[in-house]
Amino acid sequence: MTPLQHFIEAHPRLFVLTGAGCSTDSGIPDYRDRDGQWKRQPPVTYAAFMHEPATRRRYWARSMVGWRRFGNALPNATHRALATLERRGQIELLVTQNVDRLHQRAGSERVLDLHGRLDEVRCMNCAWRLGRHAFQHMLVARNPAWAQLDATDAPDGDADLDGYDFSQFHVPPCPHCGGIAKPDVVFFGEAVPRERVEAAAQAWQAADAVLVVGSSLMVYSGYRFVAAAAQAGKPVAAVTLGRTRADALLALKVDAPCHEALAFLHEPA
Ligand SMILES: [Zn+2]
Numbered sequence: 001m002t003p004l005q006h007f008i009e010a011h012p013r014l015f016v017l018t019g020a021g022c023s024t025d026s027g028i029p030d031y032r033d034r035d036g037q038w039k040r041q042p043p044v045t046y047a048a049f050m051h052e053p054a055t056r057r058r059y060w061a062r063s064m065v066g067w068r069r070f071g072n073a074l075p076n077a078t079h080r081a082l083a084t085l086e087r088r089g090q091i092e093l094l095v096t097q098n099v100d101r102l103h104q105r106a107g108s109e110r111v112l113d114l115h116g117r118l119d120e121v122r123c124m125n126c127a128w129r130l131g132r133h134a135f136q137h138m139l140v141a142r143n144p145a146w147a148q149l150d151a152t153d154a155p156d157g158d159a160d161l162d163g164y165d166f167s168q169f170h171v172p173p174c175p176h177c178g179g180i181a182k183p184d185v186v187f188f189g190e191a192v193p194r195e196r197v198e199a200a201a202q203a204w205q206a207a208d209a210v211l212v213v214g215s216s217l218m219v220y221s222g223y224r225f226v227a228a229a230a231q232a233g234k235p236v237a238a239v240t241l242g243r244t245r246a247d248a249l250l251a252l253k254v255d256a257p258c259h260e261a262l263a264f265l266h267e268p269a
Pocket of ligand 1: 123124125126127128174175176177178179
């Protein structure tokens with residue numbers, strides 16, 4: 001039995017926090033290297049998206065290209081292992097920093113999308129919402145010349161589309177009020193909605209221990225739950241490649257690919 005298996009057996013109710021490392025096997029790149037440093041240009045900030053039309057054109061042009069693969073990504077063995085853990089009754093709540101909905105597609109139900117979901121678009125001025133697949137049709141209809149472009153995938157459904165003049169890219173406004181259409185995700189520099197923070201805080205308090213999977217915890221929104229739980233005396237285990245911001249707080253650290261560390265939860269196909 002591995003130390004992680006012991007940890008999970010010893011703590012029947014887990015607060016699970018997941019990050020980008022869960023989804024890399026599904027072909028979705030992550031932002032950070034083993035040292036927790038940016039691998040690439042930091043993502044678009046909330047302020048830039050809301051205040052700069054040029055930033056929105058560039059964002060949606062890249063997203064239109066990146067969505068083709070991101071929108072079709074499938075859950076992998078790590079998502080399935082965590083869904084198995086939930087079926088065993090061991091998950092109080094799974095809080096994910098990912099916006100890809102792959103935990104849900106693998107069968108997990110007790111999931112909180114801390115940073116929202118990329119498969120929905122909403123108006124920042126009224127209650128209009130639309131599925132991202134339908135919004136893709138609106139983007140393609142207005143920008144047919146861009147539809148054939150291809151580029152390397154970047155995190156969060158982005159694509160490395162560079163060297164293009166985005167000034168002619170047309171971003172559809174909200175069909176009801178003309179407002180700004182934004183993916184229903186929390187951008188960098190944007191606050192996580194309070195009810196999500198409260199739901200996560202209640203869940204770690206009800207749990208016996210914390211299990212971090214595939215996150216370096218460099219983003220404060222996730223780190224704060226781990227830090228608070230550790231301070232309250234809850235043991236924390238982390239499965240991730242490389243350094244985490246919470247290394248000093250960990251009862252157990254497993255520096256291995258997520259699917260390998262969780263292999264004992266894999267069910268025969
Ligand atoms: Zn609107």
